[in-house]
Amino acid sequence: MDALSKIFEDIHLNKSEYIYLNLSGDWAFRYQEQGAIAAYIVLQGKIHLQLDDGQKRLIEAGDLVLIPSGQSHYGCSDQEKTLLEATDISTLFDEKRHKTIELGNTDLQENNCFIIAVRGHIDSIMARPLFNALPAFMHIHHITGSSAPEWLQTGLHFLAIEAHQIRPGRDKILDHLVSILMIQCVRDFITQLNDAGNWLNALTHPELSSALAAIHGQPEKAWTVESLAEQCCMSRSKFAGLFSQIIGETPLAYLQQHRLRLASQMLRQGQLSIQQIAHKVGYSSETAFSQTFKKQTTLTPTQYRQHHQS
Incomplete structure (x- = not known):
């Protein structure tokens, strides 16, 4: 088995869960670190994401963002409105898994955003060297466009199908799909590495x-x-x-x-x-x-x- 495959086997990426977030008006949410990978697929609208260390990203419709270490972060409709009360979505993956969560003012037809939020459990201790070598955000633009990598289009197509249908073996398939997305994102990141001293270079x-x-x-x-x-x-x-x-x-x-x-x-x-x-x-x-x-x-x-x- 090659080194990258063995490392992903060691970190035990499993039990992937997801919720849909239907956001409108002024809204904000918070995610508390849980030793799990966090990912967002923006199907409509845009979201301002900020990590607790201050790093920010604007994620737009058609984008995928991975937060490999799952560190605490905050998402909102407008980063200028800092007084918005943020809903903690950390526990919703257990309480409302596979369901749609309404946030903000659903009567307003502005700042509408619809995203799939994914949480994938891992062994954070085994994953430490990998996470130390990865960026805090892994942002892939326009994943739904024709220019997106074929592997990503295929993976998201299957994710959409499995997420909308309750069929035997679905949880296991979702675990594999999240693993594939994570591995492919890491592969793509390695090919673009300019830092000769990054641990990931050794894997290839x-x-x-x-x-x-x-x-x-x-x-x-x-x-x-x-x-x-x-x-x-x-x-x-x-x-x-x-x-x-x-x-x-x-x-x-x-x-x-x-x-x-x-x-x-x-x-x-x-x-x-x-x-x-x-x-x-x-x-x-x-x-x-x-x-x-x-x-x-x-x-x-x-x-x-x-x-x-x-």
């Missing part, structure tokens, strides 16, 4: 991608810098230098961080013993694993599991 690098695929595919293996270099058909020194330059840390430091993120995922899932987890992430003993885990998180594996299952 002709040599380094083999090392990442090996680390993510077999984290339990006793990898060394030499054995990882062999995966890339490179000398040890050239591999180590290139890896550190692009990834921003040494190969073994990256390997350790990935193992600990993977271990934290297994601990939260609660299905394996700590000894089993230690071996699955490449530690020869439970003691060595526990010491390393506590040094990184300040909690023992047992304490971490209890904290996240309480």
Whole structure:
């Protein structure tokens, strides 16, 4: 499995939910961060989106915007009207999923906007390296036009069909469609990258991608810098230098961080013993694993599991 595919498998993008927002007059909504990907497809009108860090985007009819990390944000009809009371839509994905939510003054025929809002659950800890490398907004213009990529037109066509029909297996299909949209957006972003030091470059690098695929595919293996270099058909020194330059840390430091993120995922899932987890992430003993885990998180594996299952 290639590195990008394995990374998306690791982050467990699943349980995609959506609501329709029918907005008119003066309106505003807020979305609270929930460790989930957020996306908006604007079918009519326009929306001013602003992240809590101040970044802003104007999203118009026919546009798709992804907020990969799902950080808190605010949407409104007019960014000048800052005193508008914002409706929190964060809980509506659970309470009103698949339904149409009316916001604003439905008697007014101005500032009309109709959008599909999507929430896709992920393992935010496993996704951290990916999200750190992605922009806060991923904005694709004119997705409904003939100039839009064919993959996007096809994906949205299926999304529209599945969203309007309650058929067996629909939830699973929606999960796959959201995953496809996310992966394709990341692919497109990588092709346009100008930052040579961005971690995402390594996923498509002709040599380094083999090392990442090996680390993510077999984290339990006793990898060394030499054995990882062999995966890339490179000398040890050239591999180590290139890896550190692009990834921003040494190969073994990256390997350790990935193992600990993977271990934290297994601990939260609660299905394996700590000894089993230690071996699955490449530690020869439970003691060595526990010491390393506590040094990184300040909690023992047992304490971490209890904290996240309480």
